Amino acid sequence: MAFCTGCSLLCDDIEVDFEGAKVKKTLNLCRKGRAHYDSLVVDRLAPAVDGSEVGIDEAASKAAELLGGAEKPLLFGWGNSTLAAQGAGVRLAKKLGSVIDDPSSYSQGLITEKILKGELPSCTFDDVRNFADVSIFWGDDPSSSHPRHLSRFSYFPRGEKRQRGYEEDREAIVVDVRKSPTAQIAADGFFKIPPGGDAEFAEALMATLGGKIPKVEDKKRMLNLGTKLRKAKFGVIFTGLGLAHSRGGDLGPFFTLVAKLNELARFSVIPTLGDYNTRGFNQTLFDETGSVNSVSFGGGVEHGPEFGIAKYLDICDAVMVVGSDPAAVLPAPLAKKLSEIPMVAVASQRTLTTDAAKVTIPIGVAGLEAEGSALRSDGVKVDFDAAVESGYLSDVEVIERITEAV
């Protein structure tokens, strides 16, 4: 069996035949996973300095020179890196006395940090498949972002205590601003909220659970939802960016609601994380520093929003981006700032970020061309082998080469 690192479900039941690096036949891959495998022959990155192709050793040496000569370097990315590369990245950050951060500083880092601190109850996907009778998708559309989420774990499958699957044993509830593909599956379980209306929805649900009449248009429907949640035996809330970004990231009402739900029934939270090993980076950094992102090793260990990429771009003088494409995601003014800073990009494919980099270093795609380990977004560790041979170095080999040369 092969693995898929196309998303943070890390599917482990993939069968694939290759003809060279090209996929010939596959079994069990979703549409997104198949595209991930097909990407092995698309826009592969070459080692380069200032746009001119060089050998990998020269590129690694230039990267070390650039980072070692900087006063305030930033190491960013890591969600599409193996656990070994993430660990090596933290060691490099310590050696450089640099800042290290990942996209969770502007997405679901707060939720993951609360889970790791034990302040927010969570569970595994296997628990969900075996026991969950209510799955709530809040600002989250896994049918698009994690296509096998519902079929492997959260809605359709039969499990140990859920032998009748979605037909009788499970309920899907979707809270979202649009009728997403997941909302279409949930049908009657879809609760449409206005943009930024998450806090009001959470407060209305809190009122319902507290025996009050909710201040919403359809009171009867909200009361019915409250009754369903009270009766749940094993509820799970899957969170997406829609929730994380609502109201400028104020998740207070959501956390209060989760606490209230747990007075009445068991409810867990699992963030639906985009990159395949975001949870791994958050765990790795948390184990080392007690924080999941935005950490400076400049003078001891410091953590704070000033060390998140959004603010640190104002003062840093060198950046290394590993397995991420912030130039495509960040607001244009920040992407422009990033492009103006001397940058090393370690990636498998050409992106806007690699185009803006002074030094580019190619790596093999983890799980497809390189072995490694990662944490699914529920925190379960998955070890994977390479599915096909390639001439690329792995991510950890590249980070360690740079570290040695610094």
Next chain:
Amino acid sequence: MAGKKEVTVVTYRGIFQEVEEARGMYSDGYRDQSAILDLDGGDAKALGVEAGKPVLLENDSGKVVVVAKVSEDPHPGVAFMPASPWSAQLLSGEVREGGLLELKRFRADVSPAEGAVTSIEEIRERIGAP
């Protein structure tokens, strides 16, 4: 009658966009699945915009030309757009308390356009990537 209307744009990730991104972000397929705006039917009619036609999205942060789609479900005053380098051109980069960036929502004027859809190469130049 063609006009201009301010809408709240909410971004999302679509499966077809994710597929095309894996196949190369400089591909026509990635542009076709990213440079789109789902408009409410009533809003589209008021703007004189038909599905498949270009629209200009602009605010103080920037502007892009994308292709209009018209939703079956009503959502007046709100439009949806895949999160991508195209939507990122309209984001301010303002950092909120706690360091969180606003990436999911922005206000922008939408109006019918005649020009071509903004290309990824143009965006690359705008952000200063050589």
